[in-house]
Amino acid sequence: MTLGGIDLIALTATLMVSSTPVLLAALGELVVEKSGVLNLGVEGMMIMGAIGGFAAAVMTGSPAVGFAAGALAGMGMALLFGVITQILLANQVATGLALTLFGLGLSALFGKGFEGIRPPQTARIDFGGLADLPVLGPILFSHDWVVYFSLFAVGAVGLFLSRSRAGLILRAVGENHDAAHALGYRVVAVRLAALAFGGAMAGLGGAYLSLVRVPQWTEGMTAGAGWIALAIVVFAGWRAGGVLLGAYLFGGVTALQLRLQAAEYAIPVQLLSMAPYLITIIVLVAISALHARGRQAAPAALGRSFHASR
């Protein structure tokens, strides 16, 4: 099934792979923002996950260890942010920007010896005969476990937020931290837990980038994916389903523009390269403009510091 020299089935399969890092990071940030914390350091956590995961996988030869290390690296960064903003009560915007700069610099330092190496390959899950199905096989049954995990996480995060008691408490903390405190909930503990989860997801996304998507380590390889994840959370109206849509749109346009470049269409490369960012933002803005009419979905306490005595 080809259209204008582009294989649509292969494109869809690639789309899922190229969307996964942004999807993971955006899901993590969704939970963080629902708890009322604005962590602008997603880019920094992702790239620390990318180098942490890459280094661990190369040194141990195990991609699984690599992914775990990537998640831990992201979580470590997030907890650093948590201590500074939740306990020392620093400004969240400034701290988040600093976290990104810090992550970019630190990862470049750690990554010096890892350039030009290929990481151990992450195996695809073997679905047996299912993978040979026409159309569905390559799209649904030809991926590694992280892709399936990311899709599972969309459902899990969505259900957690809307149905579970813990999710209700998390939303309550993000909505009105003074009231949550008055009812006896531990605002700072909830937010630190959300931050840890968000950091782990961003780190996992980063590790996926360096271990599967590219796969190798280059300085600054996240190339703004963390910022796209942040934008997706906002324009998806803080809904897990919207995050999936936004991430797959971004990944899809990325995959498409690479193929257009390869097919040597007479479109300037610069235009193609900027297309994923531009189109994702435009579509999401349009959706949120249509959807959020009269109802602002942002958590009311987003970005505000909480101190029990005030």
Place this chain on the structure above:
Amino acid sequence: MSRAVPPLLRLSGLSKSYPGVRANDDISFDIAPGEVHALLGENGAGKSTLVKMIYGLVAPDAGRMELSGAPFAPPEPRAARAAGVGMVFQHFSLFEALNVAENVALGMDDAPPMRQLARAIREVSETYGLPLDPNRTVGDLSAGERQRVEIIRCLLAGPRLLIMDEPTSVLTPQEVNILFKTLRQLSAEGTAILYISHKLEEIRSLCDTATILRGGKVVGTTDPRARTARELAEMMVGAELRSPARPATAPGPALLEARALSLAPGTAFGPALKGVGFTLHEGEVLGIGGVAGNGQEELLATLSGERPSGPGTLWLGGQDISGLGPNERRALGILGAPEERLGHAAAPDLSLTENALLTGTVRRPLVRRGFIDRRAARAFAEEVIRDFDVRTPGPEVAARALSGGNLQKFVIGREVLQAPRVLVVNQPTWGVDAAAAAAIRQALLDLTGQGAGVIVISQDLEELMEIADRFCALNDGRLSAPRPMAGLTLDEIGLMLGGAHGMHPPDAGPDTGRDTGPDAGPHGLGAASRGAR
């Protein structure tokens, strides 16, 4: 206490200090099962600290509590709730983006599944006559409905003691009646109620016992039904209370006039103003009553110039001022004090001097050649602090650091001292104690003695009955025709608030009813007969 029943809650020698303040000093009293017990006191008398200790939000420094004879020292609200103590907060601790059932679930320690909880909410709301739909988003509810959410949240836990902090300050008289019916039913079933309020008449009609706090100490325990409201107030203040003295001036010529003033809603949930018309005369207080969210904020915003209305809708002594902004109106003498003290009337993180400057500079020379005259601004702030008895260490303190009542005195004082021709205030004594409220009302009446016109927008009907010359009801953005305050009963006002525009008898046209002027008179027959229905 003459009752033979052992007390449900016994407080003995409770003390709590904060840096520089002894908030509670050796507090002791008992609450019997099923008793409605009032806790009275001025702002800062220590009522909030005391109930926070009972609810486990604050730990006492000394003293002990007993619940049904067993020692009771809740380390956190969860423990207090488990022991059967529920609390309805003054500032609702609700989550606007969540629905009713979710809000209730958050206040319970082991909440059942949502569907079961929704059923339980319906049952309790029917049993106690508090209609409430569990699936509605709290952000869309009225103040009265929000309070029901809090009450039902407490009732589902089956409390033995229910603490209510200023529960009626945002309710209409009809809603107050519903609430009191519920509270009496609870009391009859054996639930004790600790009731904090500034509204002494309510306490006299509802409560069995009243404990009065002053400066953190118990100064008396009394049967409120055996006392007059005035006696109770004097016990709170510790001094003789003067009721506002009205300067004997007849209303003068028309000052400010609104003609068919309409305004689009300012927020997603706010109402539009629809054809508002009134005439304010020199030397009169025009009282505007209504339940919160019926256009009060919009009305103040358009009178103060924050949100100008269409041309020809607002006139000051023959001049069309509809298009003028706030500072141009200030220059003409129209001043305003909005309801929200922190963030609207005052900038929270700026000092009192800076806040005084923000509105004072138009009518007072506080700026010279573009530079702030710090000395003059400071002197003005000190004048407000002195004349209005604002309790603060000095004018350099941030507005945020003042208690609500003190900041309110400052905000009102700042406008009054600028010698306005027209002063518009919204909720001038909200959350302010009796003595301070009396001082603010007196200041407003004194202004009319100097020939100014005052518009008081308030949800406190007792306040309007005390100081207003004429009364209008604001309902869904429509203003009823003004009626003389003298002779209006609380019931009639309640009906006006429920549907002000439906109150005209069929023979009175909309124009004859509105602004007949001083000659046809606030005391004219036409106006009086409208009240006959």
